[in-house]
Amino acid sequence: SPKSGTNYRLDIAPLRVRMTANSTAGKIEGQAKVLLKGRPLAQLTATPKHLWMRLEPISLTELRQLTGPSLIPENIRSLQGLSGAGQFFPQADGHWRAQAELALAEFKAEHLAATGLKVSAWFSPRPAGLELSDLRFSGLVALPDTGHGQLSGTASGLLTDKTFSLDLKALNLDSVEIFSGDGLKGLTGGQLHTQGTLTGYPAE
Numbered sequence: 001s002p003k004s005g006t007n008y009r010l011d012i013a014p015l016r017v018r019m020t021a022n023s024t025a026g027k028i029e030g031q032a033k034v035l036l037k038g039r040p041l042a043q044l045t046a047t048p049k050h051l052w053m054r055l056e057p058i059s060l061t062e063l064r065q066l067t068g069p070s071l072i073p074e075n076i077r078s079l080q081g082l083s084g085a086g087q088f089f090p091q092a093d094g095h096w097r098a099q100a101e102l103a104l105a106e107f108k109a110e111h112l113a114a115t116g117l118k119v120s121a122w123f124s125p126r127p128a129g130l131e132l133s134d135l136r137f138s139g140l141v142a143l144p145d146t147g148h149g150q151l152s153g154t155a156s157g158l159l160t161d162k163t164f165s166l167d168l169k170a171l172n173l174d175s176v177e178i179f180s181g182d183g184l185k186g187l188t189g190g191q192l193h194t195q196g197t198l199t200g201y202p203a204e
Helices: 060-067
Strands: 015-024 027-036 039-047 050-058 080-090 096-108 113-126 129-143 147-159 164-179 186-200
Touching: 027 060, 050 060, 147 186
Parallel strands: none
Antiparallel strands: 015 027, 027 039, 039 050, 050 080, 080 096, 096 113, 113 129, 129 147, 147 164, 164 186
8 A cells, every 4th residue: 555645746837738729621630749848748639539649758757857756666767768659549339449559768676677668559448347459568678697688478468446367478588698697607599488377466
């Protein structure tokens, strides 16, 4: 549970929003650009049938201008070059579908580092919960002073209010290099390919 006294309020004073709208041949389109202290942060384009969003590259350190010092956990504050794009499609039956892509230039923690991470997926509501399909991910991961490898994979899943399940159709680790602390022994050119299912409970 959240620590007592955690401040979840956002300071939106550094943000500026510029909005425009136009109608051409009976088609309405609106656009919004969000600036963080004068620099582009996000862009949205909307029509009655489509919403498109883009997040410009940003570090979590910069986002602390909005969240304050305590809201972003310390162990992920080293995220650099976070960017993304997404699309939202209303359906004729009143439901919706959405697609999102995220990219991360660099992340460093005490026991893990990653560069060039990319994740994309489709989201759709279902009677049982939120369906996750065509999930794809890739990037270079490393264990400092131990080794590194190229991670990639595909998956699908389902999130409900009580459980989540993730079907890992492929989980690959290629070009693996592992070395000893003294640098005299190691492994190069290793590969790991596996499949499996992850299940659990959403964190409270």
